[in-house]
Amino acid sequence: MVDTVKEEAVALFKETYGSEPTHGAFAPGRVNLIGEHTDYNDGFVFPMALHDKVCVLVGRKTDSDRCRVVTSAAVDGECRYEFPTPSPTNPLTPAVEAKWYSYFLGVVAGFDQNRGNIPAFDVAISTSVPLGGGLSSSASLEVATFTFLEELCPDLKSTDLTAKALACQKAEHDYAHVPCGVMDQFIATMGRQGNALLIDCRAPPTGELVPFNDPDTVIVVTNSNIKHALGSSEYPKRRATCEQAAKVLEKPALRDCDLQLLESFKSQLSDLQYRRARHVITECKRTMDAVAALRANDMATFGRLMYESHESLRADYEVSCGELDHLVALAKEVDGVYGARMTGGGFGGCTVTLVRKDGVDALIKHIKQGYPENRATCFVTTAGAGTAAISL
Numbered sequence: 001m002v003d004t005v006k007e008e009a010v011a012l013f014k015e016t017y018g019s020e021p022t023h024g025a026f027a028p029g030r031v032n033l034i035g036e037h038t039d040y041n042d043g044f045v046f047p048m049a050l051h052d053k054v055c056v057l058v059g060r061k062t063d064s065d066r067c068r069v070v071t072s073a074a075v076d077g078e079c080r081y082e083f084p085t086p087s088p089t090n091p092l093t094p095a096v097e098a099k100w101y102s103y104f105l106g107v108v109a110g111f112d113q114n115r116g117n118i119p120a121f122d123v124a125i126s127t128s129v130p131l132g133g134g135l136s137s138s139a140s141l142e143v144a145t146f147t148f149l150e151e152l153c154p155d156l157k158s159t160d161l162t163a164k165a166l167a168c169q170k171a172e173h174d175y176a177h178v179p180c181g182v183m184d185q186f187i188a189t190m191g192r193q194g195n196a197l198l199i200d201c202r203a204p205p206t207g208e209l210v211p212f213n214d215p216d217t218v219i220v221v222t223n224s225n226i227k228h229a230l231g232s233s234e235y236p237k238r239r240a241t242c243e244q245a246a247k248v249l250e251k252p253a254l255r256d257c258d259l260q261l262l263e264s265f266k267s268q269l270s271d272l273q274y275r276r277a278r279h280v281i282t283e284c285k286r287t288m289d290a291v292a293a294l295r296a297n298d299m300a301t302f303g304r305l306m307y308e309s310h311e312s313l314r315a316d317y318e319v320s321c322g323e324l325d326h327l328v329a330l331a332k333e334v335d336g337v338y339g340a341r342m343t344g345g346g347f348g349g350c351t352v353t354l355v356r357k358d359g360v361d362a363l364i365k366h367i368k369q370g371y372p373e374n375r376a377t378c379f380v381t382t383a384g385a386g387t388a389a390i391s392l
């Protein structure tokens with residue numbers, strides 16, 4: 001799949017700039033298996049990189065004093081953007097309103113802190129990660145941009161992958177104005193084929209690879225193809241409520257709390273704070289239990305925890321929506337399905353389903369028939385690699 005996207009990016013580059021690109025990089029989208037809305041609570045998450053959904057950048061240095069970028073996938077119409085090569089006299093600064101190139105720009109800005117070490121360049125972007133589908137299209141763009149810049153400027157190559165993921169997260173905070181956790185940039189940087197990654201998100205975040213390659217079990221991702229506008233305004237609210245709740249509980253973060261503590265402070269918490277905290281506390285525990293189940297090859301337990309995670313996200317954290325609930329309910333009706341849940345930030349986007357290989361066809365058929373107007377799109381996937389340079 002990297003090859004197809006690479007070919008598209010190379011074709012776009014040639015068509016736009018009339019020359020051949022010399023450097024390239026990719027970074028994957030991700031699906032989070034369990035551990036949702038826990039990363040910004042210093043908690044645990046368990047995503048895997050998608051081997052066949054990737055963002056590719058190809059480009060070359062130029063003799064001009066400007067950088068130019070073109071994409072095959074702009075959501076807001078305009079596909080091209082250019083800016084003066086960043087330097088102390090021409091520093092990059094964030095725009096008030098985020099655009100498709102904001103993620104890219106944020107990484108360029110952070111890469112050498114506007115010191116003027118990045119040469120002028122042209123670049124083309126192509127992606128197979130569905131945009132805004134909860135599969136981390138933005139982090140794949142950020143991390144691919146970072147790797148591309150490392151290829152272009154080998155002297156500035158990062159040896160510290162954690163610092164790289166954090167720089168990409170900062171780009172999203174500062175340039176896209178999304179106060180995201182570190183999960184997406186971390187897995188796009190550190191993913192490994194055949195493995196999911198248990199990330200402990202407490203700073204500095206650390207990851208532990210867990211083999212996820214049972215030949216009889218597969219992951220199906222189902223895109224509801226719905227995106228409720230609420231998502232972007234609700235995310236910062238969830239984060240703020242969690243921080244308030246941790247304060248009331250007198251702990252640095254909700255990751256440090258358990259249900260007993262929560263109950264003992266119940267009267268001091270608002271109902272909203274109580275339910276948000278209950279989700280995070282139980283989700284951290286579910287994530288650790290799910291990893292233990294996977295290590296024991298106990299798919300039934302893993303699947304049950306996925307259903308429980310969905311229910312908690314729906315009822316306590318209130319980030320699901322009717323379409324996602326419906327997709328999970330449909331999956332549950334199919335023989336061979338171990339578990340299903342919404343994945344990513346919520347308010348639309350995708351579900352993730354763990355299913356026996358021999359149940360996949362029935363699952364996809366059932367979803368197509370049961371989801372309104374046949375609008376859901378499914379794909380079967382496996383755990384892929386994290387970001388890397390690509391040869392052209």
Ligand code: GLA
Pocket residue numbers: 035036037038039040136180181182183184344345346
């Ligand atoms: C988005 C954010 C992540 C994480 C998830 C929810 O994908 O970018 O950091 O918070 O939502 O688990």
